[in-house]
Amino acid sequence: MDIIDIIKPENLVYKKPDLLNDNDMHYCPGCSHGVVHKLVAEVIDEMGLTDKAVGISPVGCAVFIYNYIDIDWQEAAHGRAPALASAIKRLWPSRLVFTYQGDGDLACIGTAETIHALNRGENITIIFINNAIYGMTGGQMAPTTLMGMATATCPTGRQVELHGYPLKMTEIAAQLEGTAYVTRQSVHTVGAIRKAKRAIKKAFENSMNGAGSNLVEIVSTCSAGWKMTPVEANKWMVENMFPYYPLGDLKDKSKELNK
Amino acid sequence: MAKEEVVLMKGNEAIAHAAIRYGVDGYFGYPITPQSEVLETLTEIQPWNTTGMVVLQAESEVAAINMVYGGAGTGKKVMTSSSSPGISLKQEGISYIAGAELPCLIVNVMRGGPGLGTIQPSQADYFQTVKGGGHGDYRLITLAPASVQEMADFVGLGFELAFKYRNPVMMLADGVVGQMMEKLVLPAQQERLTDEEVVARCPWASTGKTKDRKPNIITSLELQPNIMEQKNISFQEKYKIIEQAEVRYEELFCEDAELIIVAFGAMARISQKAIEMAREEGIKVGLIRPITLWPFPTQIISDYANKVKGFLSVELNAGQMVEDVRLAVNGRVKVEHFGRLGGIVPDPDEIVEALKEHFI
Numbered sequence: 155m156d157i158i159d160i161i162k163p164e165n166l167v168y169k170k171p172d173l174l175n176d177n178d179m180h181y182c183p184g185c186s187h188g189v190v191h192k193l194v195a196e197v198i199d200e201m202g203l204t205d206k207a208v209g210i211s212p213v214g215c216a217v218f219i220y221n222y223i224d225i226d227w228q229e230a231a232h233g234r235a236p237a238l239a240s241a242i243k244r245l246w247p248s249r250l251v252f253t254y255q256g257d258g259d260l261a262c263i264g265t266a267e268t269i270h271a272l273n274r275g276e277n278i279t280i281i282f283i284n285n286a287i288y289g290m291t292g293g294q295m296a297p298t299t300l301m302g303m304a305t306a307t308c309p310t311g312r313q314v315e316l317h318g319y320p321l322k323m324t325e326i327a328a329q330l331e332g333t334a335y336v337t338r339q340s341v342h343t344v345g346a347i348r349k350a351k352r353a354i355k356k357a358f359e360n361s362m363n364g365a366g367s368n369l370v371e372i373v374s375t376c377s378a379g380w381k382m383t384p385v386e387a388n389k390w391m392v393e394n395m396f397p398y399y400p401l402g403d404l405k406d407k408s409k410e411l412n413k
Numbered sequence: 414m415a416k417e418e419v420v421l422m423k424g425n426e427a428i429a430h431a432a433i434r435y436g437v438d439g440y441f442g443y444p445i446t447p448q449s450e451v452l453e454t455l456t457e458i459q460p461w462n463t464t465g466m467v468v469l470q471a472e473s474e475v476a477a478i479n480m481v482y483g484g485a486g487t488g489k490k491v492m493t494s495s496s497s498p499g500i501s502l503k504q505e506g507i508s509y510i511a512g513a514e515l516p517c518l519i520v521n522v523m524r525g526g527p528g529l530g531t532i533q534p535s536q537a538d539y540f541q542t543v544k545g546g547g548h549g550d551y552r553l554i555t556l557a558p559a560s561v562q563e564m565a566d567f568v569g570l571g572f573e574l575a576f577k578y579r580n581p582v583m584m585l586a587d588g589v590v591g592q593m594m595e596k597l598v599l600p601a602q603q604e605r606l607t608d609e610e611v612v613a614r615c616p617w618a619s620t621g622k623t624k625d626r627k628p629n630i631i632t633s634l635e636l637q638p639n640i641m642e643q644k645n646i647s648f649q650e651k652y653k654i655i656e657q658a659e660v661r662y663e664e665l666f667c668e669d670a671e672l673i674i675v676a677f678g679a680m681a682r683i684s685q686k687a688i689e690m691a692r693e694e695g696i697k698v699g700l701i702r703p704i705t706l707w708p709f710p711t712q713i714i715s716d717y718a719n720k721v722k723g724f725l726s727v728e729l730n731a732g733q734m735v736e737d738v739r740l741a742v743n744g745r746v747k748v749e750h751f752g753r754l755g756g757i758v759p760d761p762d763e764i765v766e767a768l769k770e771h772f773i
Contacts, residue, residue, distance in 0.1 A: 205621045208487070211632075220630045226619035228486045229632035230479065231509050237476040238483030244467045245439050245489045246608065249621055267479070270472035 171195040173204060173224050180218060182289075184384025186374030187216055189341040190283060193351045194254070195223045197358055207250045208242055210235040214256035215289040233264025236271035239278040243361075250358055252279040257298040258288045261323040265297075268323065275332030275366040279357040282324070282369060284399065285376035293379035297321040300398055305379070320398060324371040328404035334366030336405040340373045340396075342388045356406075365407065373399050415602040424564040424590045427597055428494060428520060429454035431565035432466070435572060436603040437518075438489035439467040441480035443499060446532040447588040448522035451494045464605050474499040478506030478519070485515035485581075486631035488615030490572050490606075494520035496588070497538050498529060500546075507581060508547025512633025514648075516575035518568065519553075520584045522591035523729075525756035533756025534588030536678060536729035542585050543707040543737075550645055552652045553583040554659065555706040557677040561595035563704075569600065576614075578655055585706060587729060589679030589758060661704035662713060666692070670699030672772050673717055675738050676727040677703050679758065684727050687764035696768060706734070714741035723747040723772050727764055730754065747772070 173195035181187045198207050207225040211217055213232035220227035230238050235253035243251040260268050260282050271278065287305055288294040294307040298320050302311040312320070328336040335357055339350035350372060357368035373395050375387040382390060403409075415434060422430070429451050432440055442452040452470060460466035467484075471477035477493045484491035495503060500521045510517055523538050525531035542555050554574050556567045564586060571582040612620055619629045635641040663681075666688055667673060676684040681702040688698045701717070703710050714724070723746050726735035735750040742748050751767035753759045 205623050207621060208619050210483070217634065220628070220632070224622065224628050226622045226629045227631070228483060228619050229513075229630070229634055230482070231505055234475070234479035234482070234506070237471070237479035238486070240469070240476075241439060241441060241467075241480035241483040241491070242487055244469065245484050245487060245491070246620065248608075266472050267476050270476065 171199045173199050175222060175224050177221050179222060181215065182378040184375055184377035184387050185215070186283065186285065186341050186372060189347060190281065190350070190372055190374070191219060191222055193341070193347065193354055194281065197351060197355045198225060198250070201355070201358060203250045203358070203362070206248060208246070210238045210251070210253040212253070212255040212259040214259050216254050216256060216283065217290070219254055233259050233262070234267055235259070236264065236267040236276070236278070236280060240271045240274065240276045243276055243278050247277070250361060252281060252358070252361065254281045255283070256289070257282070257284045257286065257296045261297040261321050269326065269330065272327050272367045272369060273330040273332045277361050277364050277366065279354075279361045279368040279370065281354065282371040283374045284371050285374040285379065286320070286395065287376050287379040289376045289379045293376075300394060322399070324369060324404060327369045332367050333369060333405060334360045334407045335368045335403075337369070337403045338371040338373060338399060338401050340391070340401055342375070342391060371399070373401065415599070417601045418599055419596060420599055421594055421596050422561065423450055423592060423594050424558070424561045424586065425450035425522065425592070426454045427561045427565040427599070428568060429458070430599050431568035432492060433458060433460045433464055434600050434602050435569045436464065436490065436605040437466055437492055437568070437572070438605055439469070439480075439484045439491040441469050441471050441477040441484070441491065441493050443471050443474045443477050443495065445474075445496045445499045447524055447534070447591050448494050448496045448520070451520070464602070466605065474502035475506065478503035481517050481519070482506050482510050482513070482515065485510060485517040486513065486618065487620050488611045488618030492518035492520070494522065496522045496524045497526050497535065500538060500541070504547040507553070508549055508551060509633050510581045511547070511551035511553070512549060513631050514579040515581065515631070516572070516579055517581050518571040518575060518584065519581060520586060523585065523587045525754070531756040532588070534679065534729060534758055535756060536587050536680065537731070537733070538585065539706065539728070539730060539733035542583050543709070551648065552655070552707055553581055554578070554655060555583045555585050557585050557704060557706050558590055559678050559681045559702060560590065560597075561593065562597040564590060565597055565599060574659060578651060580651070580655070585678070587678045656708040659705060660708045660710050660712070662710035663702040663704060664713065665700040665702070667699030667701065667717065669697055671697045671722050672725065672768060673699045673701055673721050674725050674727050674764070675701045675703065675714065675734065677706060677734065680727045680729055683759065683761055684764055687761035687768075690761055691765050691768055694765070696773065698768060703734075709737045709741070711737070711741040714738060715743070718742040718745045721746065723749065725768055725771060726750045728752045729758065
């Protein structure tokens with residue numbers, strides 16, 4: 155069979171979500187952002203929430219997410235996305251309001267905004283890309299950088315005496331009364347991508363149902379920052395990141411209610 | 414629905430009542446003396462039960478101004494208030510709001526600084542407000558209330574100007590006007606705009622992309638320097654229009670004046686008494702009270718520089734507005750400054766003494 159015979163509409167089993175436009179992404183090869191962007195676009199599309207969605211982009215590599223997903227966006231100052239989202243959701247309760255933030259944005263400079271928005275139980279979703287490094291500024295140490303991991307600002311590796319411990323923000327979020335759903339996912343395999351998509355969908359549903367605040371951490375790769383090939387980065391993530399940041403649901407109020 | 418009514422209250426309380434009555438959609442604040450009554454009054458009245466206004470005590474001034482940034486980006490009428498140290502914390506957010514060209518109202522009930530300073534009144538944030546504050550080339554339309562009535566009126570005027578120019582407006586009040594009680598007329602209750610009206614009024618707002626338009630992106634970021642320069646040029650063009658159209662000031666006893674006091678806020682009120690006392694002694698003094706500190710009433714001061722012997726800038730600071738008076742006068746006559754610092758408010762006779770010392 156010729157290729158022309160195969161690529162017919164009736165044979166279509168998968169397509170790029172409509173909300174993801176054709177702009178060239180600026181992300182490096184092997185970066186997790188592209189996959190997570192696709193999942194966000196798919197879920198908004200499938201839930202029919204395009205005209206209700208307001209996303210808040212961070213300062214970090216995903217600052218330009220608004221160039222790729224065709225919904226309304228606001229670009230926050232570094233770390234402040236949950237504050238913007240809190241106000242927008244309260245002023246527009248019918249909207250789907252979510253932030254998309256990296257580890258430096260969410261777990262370092264925006265720690266206060268993150269914890270207080272989650273603790274107030276704002277009906278928002280925070281999508282948290284944790285790649286343990288500052289990608290955009292050139293690979294400096296993040297709050298989530300692992301012990302011993304070398305970065306541009308801890309070139310001999312992170313040490314407790316100098317830098318303290320990697321911060322587990324998602325574990326903190328799970329303890330807050332205001333959170334409805336707190337989960338840690340990844341997008342390194344097809345199976346993981348499917349689970350991550352279900353997690354984003356559940357978080358968005360909670361946001362629309364007034365169930366409380368939601369945090370979806372995606373343990374991610376930064377092959378450029380980690381100075382690895384995409385394949386090496388995935389392997390390194392599984393071997394090093396997952397033991398410290400184990401995957402799975404940390405809190406799901408809907409399940410607790412069903413018990 | 415509340416009708417227009419005459420009441421007696423503090424300036425800070427007047428801001429809260431005015432915010433509700435002018436149909437403000439959201440207030441986001443953090444407690445700090447001497448302006449905590451704004452948040453306290455709002456949470457006592459609970460406007461979320463009547464007009465639907467959102468009131469939220471934020472975790473910090475930083476969060477509060479970023480809530481305002483978020484709300485303003487959706488086209489709603491949103492505001493915050495604070496006092497000097499808190500306003501310093503808000504500067505990052507104010508710069509973003511100016512850069513994204515969003516309308517909002519920020520109130521600063523100034524206290525003495527620098528640092529934690531004092532909780533007593535001051536006007537030492539003049540430079541911060543009219544010369545910059547945050548990073549980048551931007552301007553804040555700055556209203557300086559001198560009475561409790563103006564604390565209420567300028568909530569309405571502030572939002573009118575903010576939406577007219579898509580620019581943040583600062584109400585630069587001092588601790589005296591915030592804390593003193595006066596009679597004022599509160600306006601009748603205005604209805605808040607419906608969501609549909611907000612979308613119609615602000616087609617640029619990020620409220621959810623409908624099929625008939627492209628995504629609305631609220632941002633101050635532009636990495637292409639040629640486009641960023643054009644953005645800056647368009648800001649400067651807007652600021653020029655504001656400078657031409659929105660200068661506001663009050664002029665008292667200037668017709669026969671040989672000397673003119675320039676003072677804003679509480680110092681304009683105290684200067685008025687000083688002018689009465691000076692005139693009893695035969696010193697012909699007038700008052701120019703800038704109501705907008707930016708745009709500054711440069712022209713009227715320049716005009717009087719051809720008629721009077723000198724100007725005294727009376728401020729609760731070490732000499733900030735006096736620089737703008739000097740620029741307007743441009744060396745033609747003597748310009749002096751009188752101020753008290755650290756939260757001390759002068760008596761009128763101190764101002765009369767300063768007039769005599771410098772000009773008689």
